[in-house]
Amino acid sequence: MADERYRVQSLGRALDLIERIAEAGQAGARLTDLARDIGLSKPAAYAMLATLRARGLVVDFGEGMTRRYRLGLSFVRFGDQAVANTGLGDVAMPILRELTQEVGLTSRVAMLDDGFAVVIGRVDGPGAIRFAAALGRREAPHCSGVGKLLLAAMPRDEALSILERVGHERRTPNTLASLDALGADFDRIAVQHYAVDDEEDVEGIICLAAGVFGPSGQAVGAISVTTLKQLLPSEVVPSVVEPLLRHADRISLALGGQPAALAWAGRSKGARA
Amino acid sequence: MADERYRVQSLGRALDLIERIAEAGQAGARLTDLARDIGLSKPAAYAMLATLRARGLVVDFGEGMTRRYRLGLSFVRFGDQAVANTGLGDVAMPILRELTQEVGLTSRVAMLDDGFAVVIGRVDGPGAIRFAAALGRREAPHCSGVGKLLLAAMPRDEALSILERVGHERRTPNTLASLDALGADFDRIAVQHYAVDDEEDVEGIICLAAGVFGPSGQAVGAISVTTLKQLLPSEVVPSVVEPLLRHADRISLALGGQPAALAWAGRSKGARA
DNA sequence: GGATTTGTTTCGCTATACGAAACTAAGTTT
DNA sequence: AAACTTAGTTTCGTATAGCGAAACAAATCC
Numbered sequence: 001m002a003d004e005r006y007r008v009q010s011l012g013r014a015l016d017l018i019e020r021i022a023e024a025g026q027a028g029a030r031l032t033d034l035a036r037d038i039g040l041s042k043p044a045a046y047a048m049l050a051t052l053r054a055r056g057l058v059v060d061f062g063e064g065m066t067r068r069y070r071l072g073l074s075f076v077r078f079g080d081q082a083v084a085n086t087g088l089g090d091v092a093m094p095i096l097r098e099l100t101q102e103v104g105l106t107s108r109v110a111m112l113d114d115g116f117a118v119v120i121g122r123v124d125g126p127g128a129i130r131f132a133a134a135l136g137r138r139e140a141p142h143c144s145g146v147g148k149l150l151l152a153a154m155p156r157d158e159a160l161s162i163l164e165r166v167g168h169e170r171r172t173p174n175t176l177a178s179l180d181a182l183g184a185d186f187d188r189i190a191v192q193h194y195a196v197d198d199e200e201d202v203e204g205i206i207c208l209a210a211g212v213f214g215p216s217g218q219a220v221g222a223i224s225v226t227t228l229k230q231l232l233p234s235e236v237v238p239s240v241v242e243p244l245l246r247h248a249d250r251i252s253l254a255l256g257g258q259p260a261a262l263a264w265a266g267r268s269k270g271a272r273a
Numbered sequence: 274m275a276d277e278r279y280r281v282q283s284l285g286r287a288l289d290l291i292e293r294i295a296e297a298g299q300a301g302a303r304l305t306d307l308a309r310d311i312g313l314s315k316p317a318a319y320a321m322l323a324t325l326r327a328r329g330l331v332v333d334f335g336e337g338m339t340r341r342y343r344l345g346l347s348f349v350r351f352g353d354q355a356v357a358n359t360g361l362g363d364v365a366m367p368i369l370r371e372l373t374q375e376v377g378l379t380s381r382v383a384m385l386d387d388g389f390a391v392v393i394g395r396v397d398g399p400g401a402i403r404f405a406a407a408l409g410r411r412e413a414p415h416c417s418g419v420g421k422l423l424l425a426a427m428p429r430d431e432a433l434s435i436l437e438r439v440g441h442e443r444r445t446p447n448t449l450a451s452l453d454a455l456g457a458d459f460d461r462i463a464v465q466h467y468a469v470d471d472e473e474d475v476e477g478i479i480c481l482a483a484g485v486f487g488p489s490g491q492a493v494g495a496i497s498v499t500t501l502k503q504l505l506p507s508e509v510v511p512s513v514v515e516p517l518l519r520h521a522d523r524i525s526l527a528l529g530g531q532p533a534a535l536a537w538a539g540r541s542k543g544a545r546a
Numbered sequence: 547g548g549a550t551t552t553g554t555t556t557c558g559c560t561a562t563a564c565g566a567a568a569c570t571a572a573g574t575t576t
Numbered sequence: 577a578a579a580c581t582t583a584g585t586t587t588c589g590t591a592t593a594g595c596g597a598a599a600c601a602a603a604t605c606c
Contacts, residue, residue, distance in 0.1 A: 077409025079352020136350025
């Protein structure tokens with residue numbers, strides 16, 4: 001099944017097209033650019049766009065020579081459906097709202113998907129500082145709070161295998177780029193039950209994450225709060241960690257899962273199961 | 274461009290496939306059923322699924338004869354991007370949260386897309402009563418609060434043309450199924466600045482909607498609150514309408530648009546522009 | 547254990563996705 | 577304002593690749 005023989009080439013190209021349109025964002029993408037970027041002729045791209053447009057998956061605007069394409073609202077349903085499928089999104093969102101209200105920070109929920117931490121829900125904090133916390137963003141597992149937490153919660157060899165596969169390159173001076181440093185951090189996370197991304201992905205941004213655990217004690221996801229490092233002096237970190245862990249446990253319990261204390265305690269012995 | 278000649282058939286079939294998988298929801302869909310439903314051979318559907326799976330657009334679970342497919346998290350990013358493109362989603366969500374907190378009811382934002390009101394954001398209310406308010410859902414324009422509001426805000430002939438195109442059939446005893454009844458309701462909405470779906474779509478459900486207006490005074494979207502009819506006696510309706518209109522105006526202003534009073538007043542004379 | 551059903555793989559035919567080229571129309575330059 | 581450029585649209589012939597038939601493998605049912 002992982003075999004590359006059984007693929008539909010034209011569908012793959014159409015997905016490339018969608019990818020490029022998504023990258024173009026609100027500004028939209030032009031036919032000629034799209035065709036060139038995905039290595040297709042204009043008529044071919046034109047036909048694909050017409051097909052996607054008929055389904056509402058892309059919309060066009062502008063007339064004549066300046067027609068542009070962007071993603072259409074038909075994607076909304078599919079994206080929401082994908083989140084609903086996880087079972088985590090709907091449970092987490094109301095609690096995330098309470099967390100954001102309590103600590104006054106932007107909060108998120110993420111799950112591991114193909115080695116990356118995918119953000120499936122967010123609640124923007126108050127104030128002018130907005131973080132471009134796009135849903136569906138794939139956060140690198142080695143330099144994001146949610147990513148490190150989810151890796152720390154799984155058997156060590158699996159975590160290392162993921163790191164090897166998706167990489168763990170340096171992004172800032174603070175990034176834990178070596179497997180040794182990451183392993184030590186995982187150990188600390190397992191003891192303290194929360195992960196810290198201290199300017200390891202983007203300079204100036206700090207992020208605290210806690211795990212959400214299922215019935216068997218394995219981590220099904222993670223929640224986090226994000227803010228500017230300068231707004232979170234180290235002495236107030238505990239006052240944020242406490243509600244973070246508390247609300248994470250509430251989500252775990254709402255899912256019928258284990259609280260963090262139980263899950264982390266049972267992790268080492270259950271790891272080989 | 275609306276011409277049906279220039280289409281990519283295989284892409285269209287793949288989109289049918291995605292549609293069916295979305296319909297199957299959390300339970301997932303099986304290869305054989307999918308192939309049959311979209312009128313394709315098993316090998317063809319198999320290749321499409323492999324292509325989609327490689328991109329994370331579908332995920333499979335279960336082994337052997339009971340393998341099932343559901344939508345994958347890669348759709349999340351596209352859905353969020355589509356909402357972000359509208360410019361309305363990100364502005365409306367924080368205010369929607371305040372609205373839900375203030376009135377204690379589930380709230381939503383919707384936009385008109387291809388004749389239907391598409392829900393692009395929601396905040397679930399507290400309490401056990403959850404409404405399956407899926408994002409991306411296309412609400413019929415004639416029997417939903419947001420739909421009727423958006424139709425009432427546009428030139429009457431355009432509204433009628435949409436109703437003719439997408440239909441306006443009866444769903445409950447309360448549904449306004451005639452164009453006359455709908456027209457009268459549009460007139461009332463234009464005067465009172467809010468729309469009511471009083472068990473017109475689903476029995477037992479009531480919904481109040483208010484408009485969000487852009488700089489030129491045209492409606493760019495609508496927000497609504499929904500609850501069980503029996504929980505909202507008519508004497509308390511005004512106490513919900515007031516914050517609804519107030520927060521809707523806040524969204525309009527945040528977009529650089531006009532408040533409802535101005536927009537509705539300027540509607541008739543600007544209609545032919 | 548045989549029968550049935552589902553997923554997987556092979557393979558050959560032809561439908562169809564693709565590119566070349568021509569066309570139209572909207573900007574841009576001189 | 578005419579020549580030039582650039583973008584989108586349409587036509588059409590061809591070779592590719594998408595498709596179905598058939599066979600295979602593996603799991604479930606009776």
